[in-house]
Amino acid sequence: MAQKNETTVLILALLTTAGLLAGGLWWFSQRSGIGLDNLLSPTAEGGDNGERQQDPSGAAQPNQPIVETLAAVQNVPSGLFNYGGSTSWAPVRGDVDPIIQNVWPKFQLRYTEPPNATPGSGSGIRLLLNNQLAFVQSSRSLNNEEYSSAQQRGFSLKEIPVAIEGIAIAVNPNLNISGLTLSQVKDIYTGKISNWNQVGGPNQPITPYSRRVEDGGTVEFFVENVLADERLGSNVKYVPSTTIALRELANDPGGIYYASIPEVVGQCGVKPLPIGRQANELTPPYKLPYVPPSECPSRRNEINREAIRSGTYPLTRQLFVIVKQNGQVDEQAGEVYANLLLTDQGQELIAKSGFVRIR
Numbered sequence: 001m002a003q004k005n006e007t008t009v010l011i012l013a014l015l016t017t018a019g020l021l022a023g024g025l026w027w028f029s030q031r032s033g034i035g036l037d038n039l040l041s042p043t044a045e046g047g048d049n050g051e052r053q054q055d056p057s058g059a060a061q062p063n064q065p066i067v068e069t070l071a072a073v074q075n076v077p078s079g080l081f082n083y084g085g086s087t088s089w090a091p092v093r094g095d096v097d098p099i100i101q102n103v104w105p106k107f108q109l110r111y112t113e114p115p116n117a118t119p120g121s122g123s124g125i126r127l128l129l130n131n132q133l134a135f136v137q138s139s140r141s142l143n144n145e146e147y148s149s150a151q152q153r154g155f156s157l158k159e160i161p162v163a164i165e166g167i168a169i170a171v172n173p174n175l176n177i178s179g180l181t182l183s184q185v186k187d188i189y190t191g192k193i194s195n196w197n198q199v200g201g202p203n204q205p206i207t208p209y210s211r212r213v214e215d216g217g218t219v220e221f222f223v224e225n226v227l228a229d230e231r232l233g234s235n236v237k238y239v240p241s242t243t244i245a246l247r248e249l250a251n252d253p254g255g256i257y258y259a260s261i262p263e264v265v266g267q268c269g270v271k272p273l274p275i276g277r278q279a280n281e282l283t284p285p286y287k288l289p290y291v292p293p294s295e296c297p298s299r300r301n302e303i304n305r306e307a308i309r310s311g312t313y314p315l316t317r318q319l320f321v322i323v324k325q326n327g328q329v330d331e332q333a334g335e336v337y338a339n340l341l342l343t344d345q346g347q348e349l350i351a352k353s354g355f356v357r358i359r
Contacts, residue, residue, distance in 0.1 A: 084127055120217060125142070175201060194235060
């Protein structure tokens with residue numbers, strides 16, 4: 001009889017313990033916002049079988065497989081969407097966006113330049129803040145002032161990295177110089193170095209060319225990262241576009257200019273220079289061996305993608321899609337555009353246009 005009572009007590013104790021555990025799990029799921037099914041599932045966060053992926057903003061997204069093709073992207077909106085921004089994105093607009101349009105003809109994209117300013121990342125973001133664009137192609141990250149301006153207008157901005165590229169330093173093709181360090185480039189553009197013989201070249205005055213700071217993300221990136229936020233010197237000659245700058249450089253024996261690598265490396269009329277943090281680690285933005293202008297255009301220099309991807313080439317940056325998070329169709333359009341570029345097919349198209357895959 002005593003044994004039977006002990007068995008009954010043991011069973012009651014086990015049932016009580018199970019009830020307490022179940023109640024505890026239910027209470028935790030309600031407080032944490034995690035469903036009970038997810039707590040018990042082997043694919044929940046931390047589980048051995050969960051497939052996880054980093055989204056472009058850095059947040060971990062469970063169970064989101066990589067999309068392979070443009071056609072497989074979901075929730076593509078219909079309509080005409082104005083977008084704008086960086087001139088460095090021109091190869092993407094020329095080579096990638098038309099293919100997106102062919103796959104999704106109802107997702108109509110129209111590049112829009114500012115009416116009273118030079119096209120660029122900064123002017124594009126200003127138009128986005130003023131509700132004149134659906135999203136922006138940017139060659140630099142957002143700054144604090146832009147984040148604050150968005151908050152004052154009742155929405156937020158999100159930057160989604162989609163590609164990697166580098167900035168090339170180019171000179172006249174006849175200039176005899178092996179390369180420059182970043183500190184030498186800084187001293188040239190702040191006016192401390194004014195003759196090529198100060199950096200191992202010929203006795204030739206230097207003419208540094210640049211677009212204005214307000215004109216684009218490339219200039220802002222250059223000033224912030226190469227000049228360490230020092231001002232461009234009074235010796236700098238300003239030009240409105242890279243096209244005009246490269247034309248000037250081809251005719252100026254002492255000229256120097258900086259621009260997006262895809263805009264420079266394959267050109268016949270200029271010479272991109274190896275650069276480095278130190279004089280003994282100069283890295284070219286092109287694949288070796290160098291193709292001289294005399295062999296161009298039958299042969300052209302190709303971009304040194306491996307050096308850009310690895311960071312051996314010191315002037316690299318990310319390209320971003322800037323999305324306005326306001327719960328409207330413009331936000332959907334920007335998110336979808338970034339998702340299209342981040343597909344396997346989109347990344348391959350980005351590589352063909354001269355940039356480096358981000359994944």
